[in-house]
Amino acid sequence: MLRTTVTALTGLTALTTAWATPAGATRTAEPWRPVIMAALGDSISAGFNACGWYLPCTSRSWSTGDHQSVRSQYVRLRAADAAVAGNNVNLAIPGSTSADLAGQVTRAVGRRADYVTVLIGAQDACVSEERLMTPVAVYERRVAEALALFRAGRPGGRVFVASIPDVKRLWQIGRKDPVARGFWAVGRICPTMLARPTSTSATDRARRDRVRARVADYNAALARVCAAYGPACRFDGNEVFRQRFTTGHLSKWDFFHPNAAGQKLIAEKTYAMMRDWLTEEETEPVPLLIP
Structure with a gap:
């Protein structure tokens, strides 16, 4: 008799809890x-x-670098949470x-990364000839x-x-x-954009505009892919593309890659676009036992 009573009370408690839970509760x-x-991507x-x-200098990377002069996303995240x-x-x-x-994604999954940054595409446009630039559809795919x-390997991860x-x-x-022109010429740096840098001919002006347009199209593709991925992906809204960086943000070894100041600029702008994730509370529906 006692066991029957306890069982009945347990069931009643569960039902009472279910009745008290409003529809749509989380x-x-x-x-x-x-x-x-x-960090995933290219030389930047x-x-x-x-x-x-x-040489690569990962300690100065805008993404995962640990040098305080850059204050990378990683350094800022570490300050917010020691985990x-x-x-x-x-x-x-x-x-x-x-x-x-x-x-690179496969290796990140193997490392069990739950947060990855992606910056890739400059080398899809910076090739020896325009015809060799990656088509936008191929880049997007x-x-x-x-x-x-x-997503398949780390379904709870964010990008x-x-x-x-x-x-x-x-x-x-x-x-x-x-x-700068000397480094570009000797190193054959981004010829599609930087070849014949002093030329003002219509042909060269049009070439530069087409290469810039291709980069803009790549960025539009990134926005589409990220939107399709869902809320676990955040695109920077072209924040990096819009930056009016100066030669003070460029490496004096090639006048192409960001120096520490340039990496810091990218870190600052991108972190501002994702830091709200740190205060966001994830929710999940609570199933109702009683209709």
Whole structure:
């Protein structure tokens, strides 16, 4: 008899709880906190030439760098929550194009990254000839496939996608500098944009405009892919592309890659676009037992 009474009371408690729960109620989870962060992309995220001669300098990366002069996203996240401390990995590889992103994502999944940053595409446009630039549709498909791999491997992970910087801005601020022009010529740096930098011919002006347009189209593709991914992906809204950086933000080894100041600028602008994730509370529906 006692066992029957206890069982009945337990069932009544459950039913009472269900009746007291209004339709559409939610259970609040803890605010999002990344534990393992990974940088994906090309030489920019690798910190190339940010602290040495033609070498990656991951400590100065805008994404996962740990040098205080840059105040990367990682450093800012670490200050907000110690859980991410020491769990930063830089998988960006200089020279990478969109074709290489899937491989980097696979490695990030293997590292169990729950937050990744993506900045890739400059090398899809900075090729020897215009005809070799990656078609926009191909670029978009590659990025979408790479992010699909991340979703499949780390379904609870989040993605921040930074826009590609305006490569025409490089030409605008460096074309009158003989040192910059010398590095561009000797290193054959981004010929599609930076070849014949002093030329004012209609042909060269049109070429530069087309390359810039291609980068803008890549950025539009990034926005579409991120939107399709859902709320776990954040695009920077072309914040990096819009930056009016100066030669003071460029490495003096090539007048192309960001130096520490340039990396800091990217970190500052991109972190401002995602820091609300740290206070966002994830919610999930509470199932009702009684209609």
